[in-house]
Amino acid sequence: MRIDLREQVAIVTGASRGIGRAIARALAEAGAKVVLSSRRAENLAPVVEEIRALGGEALAVPAHTGRMAEVERLVEETVKAFGRVDILVNNAATNPHFGPTLEADEGQWQKILEVNLLGYWRMAKAVVPVMRAQGRGKILNIASVAGLRPSPGMGLYGISKAGVIMLTQLLALELAPDRIQVNAIAPGVIRTRFSELLWSTPEIAERILRATPQGRFGEPEDVARLALFLVSPAADFITGAVYVVDGGLSLTGGLA
Numbered sequence: 001m002r003i004d005l006r007e008q009v010a011i012v013t014g015a016s017r018g019i020g021r022a023i024a025r026a027l028a029e030a031g032a033k034v035v036l037s038s039r040r041a042e043n044l045a046p047v048v049e050e051i052r053a054l055g056g057e058a059l060a061v062p063a064h065t066g067r068m069a070e071v072e073r074l075v076e077e078t079v080k081a082f083g084r085v086d087i088l089v090n091n092a093a094t095n096p097h098f099g100p101t102l103e104a105d106e107g108q109w110q111k112i113l114e115v116n117l118l119g120y121w122r123m124a125k126a127v128v129p130v131m132r133a134q135g136r137g138k139i140l141n142i143a144s145v146a147g148l149r150p151s152p153g154m155g156l157y158g159i160s161k162a163g164v165i166m167l168t169q170l171l172a173l174e175l176a177p178d179r180i181q182v183n184a185i186a187p188g189v190i191r192t193r194f195s196e197l198l199w200s201t202p203e204i205a206e207r208i209l210r211a212t213p214q215g216r217f218g219e220p221e222d223v224a225r226l227a228l229f230l231v232s233p234a235a236d237f238i239t240g241a242v243y244v245v246d247g248g249l250s251l252t253g254g255l256a
């Protein structure tokens with residue numbers, strides 16, 4: 001099966017590094033015009049260069065997904081540059097709190113919900129009118145295995161990701177008549193800056209690897225390959241689904 005995304009326009013949030021960068025590259029390699037977003041333009045510039053060097057088309061539009069005005073501007077700039085939006089990959093997330101859930105403070109709750117949950121909702125809200133007018137679209141939300149089962153120490157984050165999964169299912173239902181498919185990927189531990197504490201602290205890393213049947217951490221490309229399929233026409237009959245990419249970690253008890 002060849003995935004051809006020529007003539008399609010994609011927005012990827014959190015595209016300056018890690019999983020978002022790998023997804024943006026994979027979409028560009030399949031021919032999509034990719035709008036890369038994150039908070040800081042200087043973080044996006046090298047990824048734009050990388051994609052252009054591969055012969056792809058990419059544009060950087062910085063936006064903080066916690067702010068509606070910036071999210072709306074991101075969608076407006078995309079339409080201005082490329083005339084449409086076929087694909088939204090909601091990927092930008094944060095985790096300001098590790099530790100027991102009741103030890104978090106309200107500021108940490110607000111930050112995590114603003115970005116991880118409302119940020120995905122804001123992006124969908126801004127993009128759906130464009131997709132509706134086109135008569136089709138794909139939204140892919142990057143969730144986490146921490147949103148499927150409790151991961152002690154990562155309670156706020158897990159709750160925000162459980163919210164992302166419910167948001168995915170609700171939007172899938174609500175947007176099916178508009179021919180917009182909404183799916184989620186729930187990664188396990190993928191080697192990025194975000195999860196560095198988990199894979200670079202020897203005691204934690206060893207425990208996770210013991211609990212992972214495949215005996216390795218994931219790489220951003222492990223997620224990107226599935227993302228490419230889910231936003232492509234090959235997945236037109238798939239909506240409201242949540243795919244785990246974790247080397248089997250959640251079969252043995254997850255991060256608990």
Ligand SMILES: NC(=O)c1ccc[n+]([C@@H]2O[C@H](COP(=O)([O-])OP(=O)(O)OC[C@H]3O[C@@H](n4cnc5c(N)ncnc54)[C@H](OP(=O)(O)O)[C@@H]3O)[C@@H](O)[C@H]2O)c1
Binds near residue numbers: 014064115188189194
């Ligand atoms: N790595 C894992 O093990 C793992 C596991 C499960 C799920 N995930 C999920 O996968 C996604 C990507 O994570 P990652 O590991 O690739 O993280 P990462 O390497 O830390 O990248 C995070 C990206 O998000 C951007 N970002 C952060 N806050 C933002 C905001 N408020 N507005 C816009 N952009 C923002 C960052 O760029 P700037 O700093 O320039 O804004 C960066 O591009 C997240 O949804 C994460 O929850 C990761």
